[in-house]
Amino acid sequence: MNQWTTADDHKRVLMRRRIDFMLRLLFLLCTSIGIVALAVLIVSIVVDGFRYIRPELFLNYPSRRAAQAGMKSAIVGSIYMLLMMAPISFVFGVGAAIYLEEYAKKNRATRFIQLNISTLAGVPSIVYGILGLTIFVRFFALERSLISGTLTMTLLVLPVIIVSAQEAIKAVPKIRRDASFALGADKWQTVSRAVLPSAMPGILTGVILAMSRAIGETAPLVMIGALTYISFLPSSLKDSFSVMPIQIFNWISRPQEEFHSLAAAGIMVLLALLLLMNFSAILLRNKFQKHI
Amino acid sequence: MEALIEINELNLYYGEVRALRNVTLGIPERSITAFIGPSGCGKSTLLRTLNRMNDMIPGTRIDGSIKIAGTDIYSNQVDVETLRKRVGMVFQQPNPFPKSIYDNVAYGPRLHGIRDRKKLDEIVEASLRSAVLWNEVQHHLKRSAFGLSGGQQQRLCIARALAVEPDILLMDEATSALDPISTLKIEELTQELKDRYTIVMVTHNMQQAARVSQRTAFFLNGELIECAETQKLFANPSNPRTEDYISGRFG
Ligand SMILES: Nc1ncnc2c1ncn2[C@@H]1O[C@H](COP(=O)(O)OP(=O)(O)O)[C@@H](O)[C@H]1O
Ligand SMILES: [Mg+2]
Numbered sequence A: 001m002n003q004w005t006t007a008d009d010h011k012r013v014l015m016r017r018r019i020d021f022m023l024r025l026l027f028l029l030c031t032s033i034g035i036v037a038l039a040v041l042i043v044s045i046v047v048d049g050f051r052y053i054r055p056e057l058f059l060n061y062p063s064r065r066a067a068q069a070g071m072k073s074a075i076v077g078s079i080y081m082l083l084m085m086a087p088i089s090f091v092f093g094v095g096a097a098i099y100l101e102e103y104a105k106k107n108r109a110t111r112f113i114q115l116n117i118s119t120l121a122g123v124p125s126i127v128y129g130i131l132g133l134t135i136f137v138r139f140f141a142l143e144r145s146l147i148s149g150t151l152t153m154t155l156l157v158l159p160v161i162i163v164s165a166q167e168a169i170k171a172v173p174k175i176r177r178d179a180s181f182a183l184g185a186d187k188w189q190t191v192s193r194a195v196l197p198s199a200m201p202g203i204l205t206g207v208i209l210a211m212s213r214a215i216g217e218t219a220p221l222v223m224i225g226a227l228t229y230i231s232f233l234p235s236s237l238k239d240s241f242s243v244m245p246i247q248i249f250n251w252i253s254r255p256q257e258e259f260h261s262l263a264a265a266g267i268m269v270l271l272a273l274l275l276l277m278n279f280s281a282i283l284l285r286n287k288f289q290k291h292i
Numbered sequence B: 001m002e003a004l005i006e007i008n009e010l011n012l013y014y015g016e017v018r019a020l021r022n023v024t025l026g027i028p029e030r031s032i033t034a035f036i037g038p039s040g041c042g043k044s045t046l047l048r049t050l051n052r053m054n055d056m057i058p059g060t061r062i063d064g065s066i067k068i069a070g071t072d073i074y075s076n077q078v079d080v081e082t083l084r085k086r087v088g089m090v091f092q093q094p095n096p097f098p099k100s101i102y103d104n105v106a107y108g109p110r111l112h113g114i115r116d117r118k119k120l121d122e123i124v125e126a127s128l129r130s131a132v133l134w135n136e137v138q139h140h141l142k143r144s145a146f147g148l149s150g151g152q153q154q155r156l157c158i159a160r161a162l163a164v165e166p167d168i169l170l171m172d173e174a175t176s177a178l179d180p181i182s183t184l185k186i187e188e189l190t191q192e193l194k195d196r197y198t199i200v201m202v203t204h205n206m207q208q209a210a211r212v213s214q215r216t217a218f219f220l221n222g223e224l225i226e227c228a229e230t231q232k233l234f235a236n237p238s239n240p241r242t243e244d245y246i247s248g249r250f251g
Helices: A007-052 A055-059 A072-103 A108-120 A125-139 A146-170 A174-182 A187-216 A219-224 A244-252 A257-289 B043-050 B080-086 B101-111 B117-130 B150-162 B180-193 B206-212 B230-235 B240-246
Strands: B003-014 B017-028 B032-036 B060-068 B087-090 B168-172 B198-202 B215-220 B223-229
Touching: A007 A257, A055 A072, A055 A257, A072 A108, A072 A146, A072 A187, A072 A244, A072 A257, A108 A146, A125 A146, A125 A219, A146 A187, A146 A219, A174 A187, A174 B087, A174 B150, A187 A244, A187 A257, A187 B101, A219 A244, A244 A257, B003 B043, B003 B198, B017 B043, B017 B060, B017 B198, B017 B215, B032 B043, B032 B206, B043 B060, B043 B168, B043 B198, B080 B087, B087 B150, B101 B117, B101 B150, B117 B150, B150 B168, B150 B180, B180 B198, B180 B206, B206 B230, B215 B230, B215 B240, B223 B230, B223 B240, B230 B240
Parallel strands: B017 B223, B032 B198, B032 B215, B087 B168, B168 B198
Antiparallel strands: B003 B017, B003 B060, B215 B223
């Protein structure tokens, strides 16, 4: 300790370091709670459901007897829904985002629409179920069908996709648009050739994350009337259908222990699908980012 | 003096702010005209009126006229897309697209409908040669433009602008984000280009204006104070405010 630092300074610094250390522990604890919870969840599910991860799970239709029960129709139903929902919500979501960011005048009407979209993104999913029931099932008389479910889920994910696509479009630097305009591009040329390619990684990430939310969503489809006991694959849009979370929900609500294990196995499949989707989101992002 | 660009009594307002005041100025073809003046005096604003990039800023209003080769560029007969094809622009920050070097240069020609691969190849090579970048990139045209250095990126942006065959090239402090060596390369490049293009450059660097331009216009608070042959303006300015500025008394 020399002349120009006092013992007081030293004490204060030590104190601050102690606080720093304690906060660090606290933050670590916060992180671990999340991770530990997830780990416990996964471990208990795997322990419970692992023995039901067998071919019959994927090849059999639901059955009254756990030994023979599978979720073929639910898996196929989820995948069909995903395959239809993805392009529809991509087109409408990105279209709306382009309109709002690039074409709409920044006036009160636009701000009002914007506020509504952000609010819709937070509306409980059951409300979308009621909406879908009213519009698609009843009004358009599409019945309790695959197409009703798909369109309902599309409505559910649209606000999320619009908002995330808007963020991605907003993040494209202005000087990149200027470069395009300065070469004589018109608005659409600039949007399609300069803005969207730059925004695409963000847009795709948003779409895929919205899809993985929809894949796990149960409430609106219960409302629409997705069934749990489907022993055929939907062969047309107007066929009735089931999806994975509904099948899982059904199994869990049965009294028999075996069905609970079956549900755990179903959850594992669902989680695997979610992981796969998030992984493909990362791959897509990297592919598009090569030039960025 | 036969002027290619004739700016007449031009006023520009950003909402309430009057950024240009009665600017009257002729810019001769196939030479370099430099705009100098302290920051905020309206150099960029005036430059952007020449390719109508100001049109996109909400609340801008102009009066007065700008003629290029005798045509009023703000008249209904002129579409901005065509105007901007004839009047290229290079920005302060190099702003390549996140695409390959080739696709960056081909961007403009493709916009204007050129699809033929061989024709595009020719344009890309010619433009990169004009921008003195060809030798450095000819073997990796497919690589991302973002892998180039700042100076190379700026020359790529010049090549990209040249690829649509403009008559006029606007440069807004195109070297101010670059290191001295890259700056020098771009200055040399402008000397080669000035026999084929009419170049208007904004610079806050008076030495640069003196080195590269034939004519210099000095602005202050949105007003054109003086425009003359570069040598004359620096050696013997006719307005005392010009003299104050170039001798470093303010700005
Ligand atoms: N988009 C804009 N909106 C409002 N005012 C602006 C805008 N761009 C520039 N200005 C104002 O116009 C004046 C001239 O700006 P600018 O042309 O950028 O000057 P310079 O390029 O000489 O530094 C400044 O007072 C600036 O604040
Ligand atoms: Mg400027």
